[in-house]
Structure formats: C-alpha cells, structure tokens
Amino acid sequence: MAKRKKESDLPKVKLNKENLKKSLRLFSYIGPHKWKLIIGMIFLGFTGLTALLFPKLMGDLIETADFNADEINRMGLILLGLFTAQAVFSFFRVVLFVNVTENMLSAIRQDTYNTLVKMPMQFFSSRRVSELNSRVAADISQIQDTFTTGIAEFLRQMIIVIGGITALFFTSVKLSLLMLATIPIFAIVAVFFGKFIKKLSKETQDKVADSNTIVGESLQGIANVKAFTNEAFEMLRYKFAVNDIKKIAIKGGLARGAFSSFIIFCIFGAIVLLVWYAVKLQNVGELTQSELITFILYTIFVGASIGGLPIQYAQIQKAIGATERVFDLIDEEPEVIIENSTPQPIHGKLSFKNLKFAYPTRPELTVLKNISFEAKEGETVAIVGPSGAGKSTIASLILRFYEPQDGQMLLDDVPASEFTLHDLRSQMAIVPQDILLFGGTIKENIAYGKPEASNEEILEAAKKANAHEFIMSFPEQYETIVGERGVQLSGGQRQRVAIARAVLKNPVILILDEATSSLDSESEKLVQDALDKLMQGRTSFVIAHRLSTIKNAEQILVLEDGEIIERGTHADLLEKENGLYHKLIQLQMELN
Ligand SMILES: Nc1ncnc2c1ncn2[C@@H]1O[C@H](COP(=O)(O)OP(=O)(O)OP(=O)(O)O)[C@@H](O)[C@H]1O
Structure with a gap:
C-alpha cells in the first residue's frame, strides 16, 4: 500500500x-x-x-x-x-x-x-x-x-x-542569576527524556506501520487468504503485531509520565524558590512590589x-x-520539447537501423539487439513474439521515449534526432494496452487527441471508432463522466474511446498495442472494424497478440529475445513449418 x-x-x-x-x-x-x-x-x-x-x-x-x-x-x-x-x-x-x-x-x-x-x-x-x-x-x-x-x-x-x-x-540581577541557574537542569533533563521518548515513539510508529502492512496485504489479497483458509494464521500474525505496539506504547507512556511529573515538580519548585528569594529581597528593600510583578511576567x-x-x-x-x-x-x-505551430511534416516512412537498446534502469539487460526494418509510407507492420520479447519497447522507441544505445531510427530517411520531440509526437498516436481514461467526460477524453477540436469533429471521430452508439445510450451521452466517479466503461468501450482519440489526432504514424485480455466476439468485431478504419492510409505498427488480426499486414516481424528471427507476410511465414510464427499460429488455433 x-x-x-x-x-x-x-x-x-x-x-x-x-x-x-x-x-x-x-x-x-x-x-x-x-x-x-x-x-x-x-x-x-x-x-x-x-x-x-x-x-x-x-x-x-x-x-x-x-x-x-x-x-x-x-x-x-x-x-x-x-x-x-x-x-x-x-x-x-x-x-x-x-x-x-x-x-x-x-x-x-x-x-x-x-x-x-x-x-x-x-x-x-x-x-x-x-x-x-x-x-x-x-x-x-x-x-x-x-x-x-x-x-x-x-x-x-x-x-x-x-x-x-x-x-x-x-x-x-540577583533574581535573574538565580532563575538562569535553574535553566541548565531543565535543559539536561529535557534533552535526555526527549531523546528516549522520541526513540520509543519511532519504534511505535514502525510497529504500527508493520501492522498496517499486515492489514493491507491480507485485505488486498483476501481471496488468497480465504482460498488457503488462512484466516486464523492472519489473525495470529496481526495479534503479535498489535501486542508489540501495545508493549512499546505503554513503555512510552511510563517515560512520558515520569517526564511530565518531573517537569511539574521542577517548575513549581523553581517558582517557589524564586518567589521565596524575591520576598526575601523585598523584605530587605532590594525589590519593590511592581518590580516583582514585572519580573514574574x-x-x-x-x-x-x-x-x-x-x-x-x-x-x-x-x-x-x-x-x-x-x-x-x-x-x-x-526533455527538450519545442512546440512549433506548424510541425516539420513527416510522410510516414520509418526505419530502424541496427538498433540496440537497454533500459537505463537495467543497463545490463539488452532488450533489443541489432534491430533493422523498414516500414514504407502507409504500410502496416505487425510485431509478434512471446511475452517479454521487446515488442512494447519498440513502440516506446518509435515515440522516442528512450534513446537507443547504438544504431538509429530514421523518419523519411532522416535521423529521428533531427526532428523535435513535439514535431515527432504530434504526428504519431498510440492506442496502448492499458488505456488510461481521465476522470472527465467522454467528450473530454476523446478531445485529448486534439484539445481544440470542435463538437462535430469529436462526434465524427466517435462514429469512426464505433463508439458513438454506446455513448448515446448513456443518459448524459457525451457528457457522461468516466472513471472513478462516473461510469466504468467495459474493456471494448474503453478501447473504442481510445481509438476515437487517435482518429481525432489524425496521425501519420499509428501504434496499436493490442490488449492481451480478450473481448467477446461482438465487441472484438466492433474494435477491429474501428482499428481497420483508423489504419487506412497511415503507417501502422501493430503489436499483435491475436494473430488473426494481422493477416493483411504488409510485413510481420517475429521477435524473440530482442531479435527479429523471422520476417515476411502471413503467407510467407506460414510456409516455414519449423518457424516460430508457424508455431504461434498453431498454438493459438489449438487454444481456440
Ligand atoms: N521500464 C522498463 N525498465 C526496465 N526494463 C523493462 C522496462 N519495460 C520493459 N522492460 C523489460 O524489457 C523486456 C521487454 O519488455 P517489453 O515490454 O518490450 O516486452 P513485450 O514483448 O512487449 O511483452 P508483452 O507481450 O508481455 O507485453 C522485458 O524483459 C521487460 O522486463
């Protein structure tokens, strides 16, 4: 937590x-x-x-x-x-x-x-x-x-x-000296007790945090606790933690009690001592009544x-x-993000040349090794391969979220580094795996692709994304609040909102990171249809999990352990009976 x-x-x-x-x-x-x-x-x-x-x-x-x-x-x-x-x-x-x-x-x-x-x-x-x-x-x-x-x-x-x-x-002067003499006693005791009490309260806090972890973990994983009939085990674990808190807190109470009674004793002692001495001074005429009041205040x-x-x-x-x-x-x-009102146009040809990449947080693990490919303007390139092969990493590099350690990416045969990040990203769109909808209206969520879009443009985009119908079925229609405080959309609906967002952006280069969780066939058909429309006339990269969706791609790159081990069209790759693509297709057919 x-x-x-x-x-x-x-x-x-x-x-x-x-x-x-x-x-x-x-x-x-x-x-x-x-x-x-x-x-x-x-x-x-x-x-x-x-x-x-x-x-x-x-x-x-x-x-x-x-x-x-x-x-x-x-x-x-x-x-x-x-x-x-x-x-x-x-x-x-x-x-x-x-x-x-x-x-x-x-x-x-x-x-x-x-x-x-x-x-x-x-x-x-x-x-x-x-x-x-x-x-x-x-x-x-x-x-x-x-x-x-x-x-x-x-x-x-x-x-x-x-x-x-x-x-x-x-x-x-005399009273002042007496008063100042009492301060060191207070100070020493306060420092000593203060440290001790602080140590105990820190220990209590740590123990409370431990016990909260138990509550958090067990409640978050309550299904596991119940499935393993481990309620008694968890209760015992929590009991020990709570007992620890109690012991230390009570010890802390003792220290605090002792400290406050000592301070009370000292304060009253000091007051009595001062007043006693003041009255003596008054008695011998060294201090007036008003001076005493002033002194006390x-x-x-x-x-x-x-x-x-x-x-x-x-x-x-x-x-x-x-x-x-x-x-x-x-x-x-x-990042240097220079916004140009008219971005340097890109036409959609994109290639990787001997590109090598490791995430900066894990430099020892080379995620992409010597990757080369070329996507012509308007082509669809599908990237397939087992989990962890590096497919999403390629998408991140196309968006220039990271810089490769070796090799380069070219756009229209020009190194990507010669474009500003804004020029580049403003002409790309991604429909990611985990679609994040902001806690606003559906309209605002679609308009995220083009904040200045008119209502007509938003409606048009939603229609192209096969989202218009379900949006209109809500009482508030385009003004429906989504997310935590509003309607929770289904997986397929979220995807279509994300597609509408991409349609509105009208990108030159499109990246589709297909969701792994499967949709029901009705919803899948609507999503696929929307995606097909979206891909038309753009260079598209499809990270595909459902292989049926990429049969028409001009190029399929089969990735394994960060290397392209096969490439070609669906028909080409099917011919290689010992190939990974062939195996993946067979596996999926068996699953279906
Ligand atoms: N931000 C990151 N920092 C460090 N390592 C990462 C990061 N993201 C991914 N990786 C690692 O890079 C490798 C490739 O991951 P990537 O997400 O590109 O795989 P993938 O082929 O898209 O997998 P999947 O199909 O499961 O989404 C994995 O070993 C992963 O652990």
Whole structure:
C-alpha cells in the first residue's frame, strides 16, 4: 500500500552554509512581493517589541496604586494602546506573510509540475510516481507552514528571549542569576527524556506501520487468504503485531509520565524558590512590589518563548530539507520539447537501423539487439513474439521515449534526432494496452487527441471508432463522466474511446498495442472494424497478440529475445513449418 507522506515524517536536516544558501533561492520566487515581506518583517519586529513592553508597563500600572486616580487611568490607557497596537501589527504581519507565501508557493508548485510533466520516461521508470507525488505535496506544505508561521514565530520568540532576559537583568540581577541557574537542569533533563521518548515513539510508529502492512496485504489479497483458509494464521500474525505496539506504547507512556511529573515538580519548585528569594529581597528593600510583578511576567514570557523555540527550529530544519528536495526536482533536466505551430511534416516512412537498446534502469539487460526494418509510407507492420520479447519497447522507441544505445531510427530517411520531440509526437498516436481514461467526460477524453477540436469533429471521430452508439445510450451521452466517479466503461468501450482519440489526432504514424485480455466476439468485431478504419492510409505498427488480426499486414516481424528471427507476410511465414510464427499460429488455433 502506498503510504501517504505526512509533514511529520519529513526528515530534519542539519543547518549548514550550503543548504541555507540553497534555501535562500526561495526568495527569488518572492519577486515583486518583496516589499510585503519587508513590511511584514517590520510589523513582526513591532509585535516582539510591544510584547516586551507589556510586563514593564504592567509593573508600572501596579505601582500607580500608590498615586492618584488620574495616574492609574493614564497607565491603563497606555496599556490599552499597547495591546491594541500589538493586535493591529499581528493582523498585518499574518496577512502579509500569508500573501507572500502563497504567491511564492504558487510559482513553485507550477515550476515543479512543469518540470515533472516534461521529464523523460526514464525519470519515471526509476521512481514510483505515487511516492513522488505525495513527497512533493508534503514538502510544499512544509514550506508553506514554515513561511506563514514558523519563521515569524521563531523570530518573535528570539526577540522576546533576548529582550526579556535583558529586561530581567535590569529588573533584578540577583533574581535573574538565580532563575538562569535553574535553566541548565531543565535543559539536561529535557534533552535526555526527549531523546528516549522520541526513540520509543519511532519504534511505535514502525510497529504500527508493520501492522498496517499486515492489514493491507491480507485485505488486498483476501481471496488468497480465504482460498488457503488462512484466516486464523492472519489473525495470529496481526495479534503479535498489535501486542508489540501495545508493549512499546505503554513503555512510552511510563517515560512520558515520569517526564511530565518531573517537569511539574521542577517548575513549581523553581517558582517557589524564586518567589521565596524575591520576598526575601523585598523584605530587605532590594525589590519593590511592581518590580516583582514585572519580573514574574518577564519570566513567564521568556519561559514560554524558550519552550517554543525547539519546535520552531525543528520546523525550519524540516523546511530547509523540503526546499532542497523541491529545488533538486526543479533542477532536473527535462526533455527538450519545442512546440512549433506548424510541425516539420513527416510522410510516414520509418526505419530502424541496427538498433540496440537497454533500459537505463537495467543497463545490463539488452532488450533489443541489432534491430533493422523498414516500414514504407502507409504500410502496416505487425510485431509478434512471446511475452517479454521487446515488442512494447519498440513502440516506446518509435515515440522516442528512450534513446537507443547504438544504431538509429530514421523518419523519411532522416535521423529521428533531427526532428523535435513535439514535431515527432504530434504526428504519431498510440492506442496502448492499458488505456488510461481521465476522470472527465467522454467528450473530454476523446478531445485529448486534439484539445481544440470542435463538437462535430469529436462526434465524427466517435462514429469512426464505433463508439458513438454506446455513448448515446448513456443518459448524459457525451457528457457522461468516466472513471472513478462516473461510469466504468467495459474493456471494448474503453478501447473504442481510445481509438476515437487517435482518429481525432489524425496521425501519420499509428501504434496499436493490442490488449492481451480478450473481448467477446461482438465487441472484438466492433474494435477491429474501428482499428481497420483508423489504419487506412497511415503507417501502422501493430503489436499483435491475436494473430488473426494481422493477416493483411504488409510485413510481420517475429521477435524473440530482442531479435527479429523471422520476417515476411502471413503467407510467407506460414510456409516455414519449423518457424516460430508457424508455431504461434498453431498454438493459438489449438487454444481456440
Ligand atoms: N521500464 C522498463 N525498465 C526496465 N526494463 C523493462 C522496462 N519495460 C520493459 N522492460 C523489460 O524489457 C523486456 C521487454 O519488455 P517489453 O515490454 O518490450 O516486452 P513485450 O514483448 O512487449 O511483452 P508483452 O507481450 O508481455 O507485453 C522485458 O524483459 C521487460 O522486463
């Protein structure tokens, strides 16, 4: 089961000059919104400063108890002004930061997607797409959180910690020293317990993942579980996994309980110690009542901010890692797709000359060895052979999804590399084995072959593909939603939608990768008829599994282990009684 990445799963990176420099590249995306960030930062500074003034003015307010009523009111009003100002600064700070971040992120999202869509096939064959997708989503939302709140909170808390400690010393040096002396104890215990608890919670997470795997695997393969009457075995397997989770989680609970009671003891201990010492200082006239209040408020502010710093720091570390990964992706080398409004025309002659190919992910396995053939304009070339012989690979190379290691492909006797990928692919169409219909309407799915097509053209294409009738039988007709949230089409219907798509594209070169799963004879006839019409007047490559469909091909290439071992027309090949084609035909006849 593909596990969806969450922000909390993202790794933290150690901050260094290099990754900080890389992250600064984010600012290049801020562009015209720079002034918003600057004003936001100024407001942030003001929010920190007004927060710092608060304890001092509260102390002053209490001191006015000894003065007249006017003085008390004046101080009250000053405080009212202060927190009103703080609220206003906060509002604009948040609004500006969100505005800058969202502008920046929409540009990053667009760049990431643009790069992904333009990456060569090789990139996708070496990565799991679902993993890539969820990773990018998690990385981008980490950057979003950090930019909207993380950085601002970190800076605000830093201002309060530094400013607050300075103010504490101004209020009472002796009390400040005593308070600071207690911090190392907290810090050491927190680090020690923190590490231990983190280790346990990681172990719990791993065990939970293990148990989820059991659930996922057994439910996905429930037919197997039942067929082997292995319900009891699976229940036992799950019981062990769940017990493991319980044991570690309970141990974690003990550690957390001990930690929180220790912290409570220390916090109250420290408060009592400080107040006890403060009262002693007051007793000997070294501290006034208002100074004590100011001191306590500063202590609370500084304590809360110190407590929040590690969380914000960790968030920034994660965001820096996320930024690095997003930029690494944006910096990948995409395919060069140059769009010409009028593509360099191709006429349809296509040949392979001594072509050799291995997939980049498995360079040691030569999938195609020394392949040569020539398809004349308008000819149908069928490619047959056992599973894994390399038939679909030839189709991928015609579309230039990959580059051969040796030899070349020629179009109209010109090396394929002299055409741009857009020129080439815009004049080719493929009806693949696994037909992917997007989750839109049938009309949109057909129009994928030519997005600017008119309604008439779409209708015409559907008719040619023998799809019009079944489409009209749905209540919503061409507006019927297909895919997960709509009508599920049958295999034959999907194929005819895919054929309509190809008809609309009106390609010079056509590739048909025949579906292996057989259709019922009625449906097969409709599909075959649609394909025959589609192939007329185009150079067509048919990867055929049902040999009956290729009898009329001008050329049949018989492929085995990446080599063409026989070639000729159906009649030629049938004559070779010991040949592979002859054998394949016989085998299929026996099966039928
Ligand atoms: N993306 C890929 N990366 C690495 N190896 C691949 C990839 N796609 C296919 N192969 C390997 O290349 C060989 C040829 O595969 P190909 O799909 O071209 O065979 P095929 O003749 O079309 O088979 P089938 O009739 O089963 O579709 C196989 O050994 C296969 O494992």
